[in-house]
Amino acid sequence: MLQALSIRDFVIVDQLDLEFDRGFTVLTGETGAGKSILIDALSLALGARGEGGITRSGCERAEIVASFGIAALPELKAWLVASELPPDDDTLLLRRIIYADGRSRAFINGTPANIQQLREAGDFLVDIYSQHAHHSLLKQSYQRQVLDSYGGLAELAAEVAEHYRVWHALHQRRIEMERNAETYADELASLRDEVRELVQLSVSEEEWESLQQEHHRLSHAASLLAGGEASRELLSESEFAVLTQLSAIQHKLQGLLEFDANLQEALDTLDSAMIQLEETDRFLNRYLQRADLDPERLNEVELRIQAIHAAGRKHRVRPEELPALLERWQARMAELESFAEDGVLLQQESAARAAYDAAAEKLSRGRREAAANLAREISSRMQTLALAGGSFSVALEAQPAAATGLESVEFLVAGHAGVAPRPLAKVASGGELSRISLAIRVVTAQQGDIPTMIFDEVDVGIGGGVAEIVGQLLQALGGKRQVLVITHLPQVAAQGTRHLRVSKSMTDGQTLSRIEALDDEARIDEVARMLGGVEITGTTRQHAREMLGTP
Numbered sequence: 001m002l003q004a005l006s007i008r009d010f011v012i013v014d015q016l017d018l019e020f021d022r023g024f025t026v027l028t029g030e031t032g033a034g035k036s037i038l039i040d041a042l043s044l045a046l047g048a049r050g051e052g053g054i055t056r057s058g059c060e061r062a063e064i065v066a067s068f069g070i071a072a073l074p075e076l077k078a079w080l081v082a083s084e085l086p087p088d089d090d091t092l093l094l095r096r097i098i099y100a101d102g103r104s105r106a107f108i109n110g111t112p113a114n115i116q117q118l119r120e121a122g123d124f125l126v127d128i129y130s131q132h133a134h135h136s137l138l139k140q141s142y143q144r145q146v147l148d149s150y151g152g153l154a155e156l157a158a159e160v161a162e163h164y165r166v167w168h169a170l171h172q173r174r175i176e177m178e179r180n181a182e183t184y185a186d187e188l189a190s191l192r193d194e195v196r197e198l199v200q201l202s203v204s205e206e207e208w209e210s211l212q213q214e215h216h217r218l219s220h221a222a223s224l225l226a227g228g229e230a231s232r233e234l235l236s237e238s239e240f241a242v243l244t245q246l247s248a249i250q251h252k253l254q255g256l257l258e259f260d261a262n263l264q265e266a267l268d269t270l271d272s273a274m275i276q277l278e279e280t281d282r283f284l285n286r287y288l289q290r291a292d293l294d295p296e297r298l299n300e301v302e303l304r305i306q307a308i309h310a311a312g313r314k315h316r317v318r319p320e321e322l323p324a325l326l327e328r329w330q331a332r333m334a335e336l337e338s339f340a341e342d343g344v345l346l347q348q349e350s351a352a353r354a355a356y357d358a359a360a361e362k363l364s365r366g367r368r369e370a371a372a373n374l375a376r377e378i379s380s381r382m383q384t385l386a387l388a389g390g391s392f393s394v395a396l397e398a399q400p401a402a403a404t405g406l407e408s409v410e411f412l413v414a415g416h417a418g419v420a421p422r423p424l425a426k427v428a429s430g431g432e433l434s435r436i437s438l439a440i441r442v443v444t445a446q447q448g449d450i451p452t453m454i455f456d457e458v459d460v461g462i463g464g465g466v467a468e469i470v471g472q473l474l475q476a477l478g479g480k481r482q483v484l485v486i487t488h489l490p491q492v493a494a495q496g497t498r499h500l501r502v503s504k505s506m507t508d509g510q511t512l513s514r515i516e517a518l519d520d521e522a523r524i525d526e527v528a529r530m531l532g533g534v535e536i537t538g539t540t541r542q543h544a545r546e547m548l549g550t551p
Contacts, residue, residue: 024478151370
């Protein structure tokens, strides 16, 4: 759940630090006070796209930090570990910095992250419903997602989509093969000749590298022999060889030790140098005994290199790329040979279609069951939201095989008794749509596992007794999730277990927004303001007390 939110220099907020509790929290304030700033800031921390002008005037950057408790979110923890962003003590920190010039930086648990990672983490944490979100319910694609989510079918729907992708790709390949059978046969014949040539050449990357090294050594064999012999001559074979000279120095110093023991250090260093030079001499001797010019081997290596170069020029690749080219050709040959084998591709296509059909039929069964349950629950909720006699249903119409399954999904609504259900987009007024949308949100939210839900003025178009029922619905939802609601309705605000108020004021010539938690008395004043406007009377205060149940 959301534990804390810290905002710095964002729009008209200079500094804001809020802590959040479980349950149902309401956020109220006068129009224009900046109630949605909190949602906008949190959305940025969750990876929303940043737009210009969000940094407070005169400031270099805006900064938002959101803290979440994730002890009950094992899937998010697994994602964090896989992303090398492990949490600390079951706490997740999302931080977003947006500069005045539009640049942006993101951090997860103090580690630099990208915006996509913020979004992916946010998908586990928060659902935000804006006052315009109900319009998405008019789209059949979104209705299908709602039904699948409600029925716990999202993973199965993704599996169906993948089966469809595999089957469709094989189907297209078979059609292409049948259309281009003659062309593929010619390509296969040509590839067989080319592959046979490269198989006979039988070159590997390791051999090519080894050949180059061996050729370089053999082509300089004379210089290597001459240089090695000259080095041995200087070290040990000539009249004034280095080892002979050093041995004389060693003998001289040995005789001087009896006069000054401090010369022992010089003698020890010389002894060490003698040992290393003698080892060098022995190594050169062994090297010269093994080394020879071997012109025949040099000729063999040169012929092999020429053959490899010729193959590379012919096929327009570098010599070291020939093994990879052979692999690609062999893979293409296998593919073309499978095309040529009667029925193989058709069998693969049939097996893929059978897998799709099985998964899609399972999804269809799940959707039918979920549709019946969702219709029953939404219809029941509608009776309490000034839609008495109304009903909600889900139409599942058969469609040709598609990535989305074997049926289309469409929400149907009858606003009152005796009216045939019609598509949601055609029958619902703005107020009806808001109420139906809220009912769907409340019902489907109980099936999900997102711990925090935020409603941004989703009660637009609702009033009177319906508003009180809406508040009760949100309060009941707050018993299962952390719910934060921005509202302009006193009936909804009075149902909250915690109340935050947004206000704005002029400070040093700048308009600044503030958010504060209200105690009982301040809450009475705020609900009274929402009931009666600017001037609060004793009557509105008493009404507010009654709504809040405060003596």
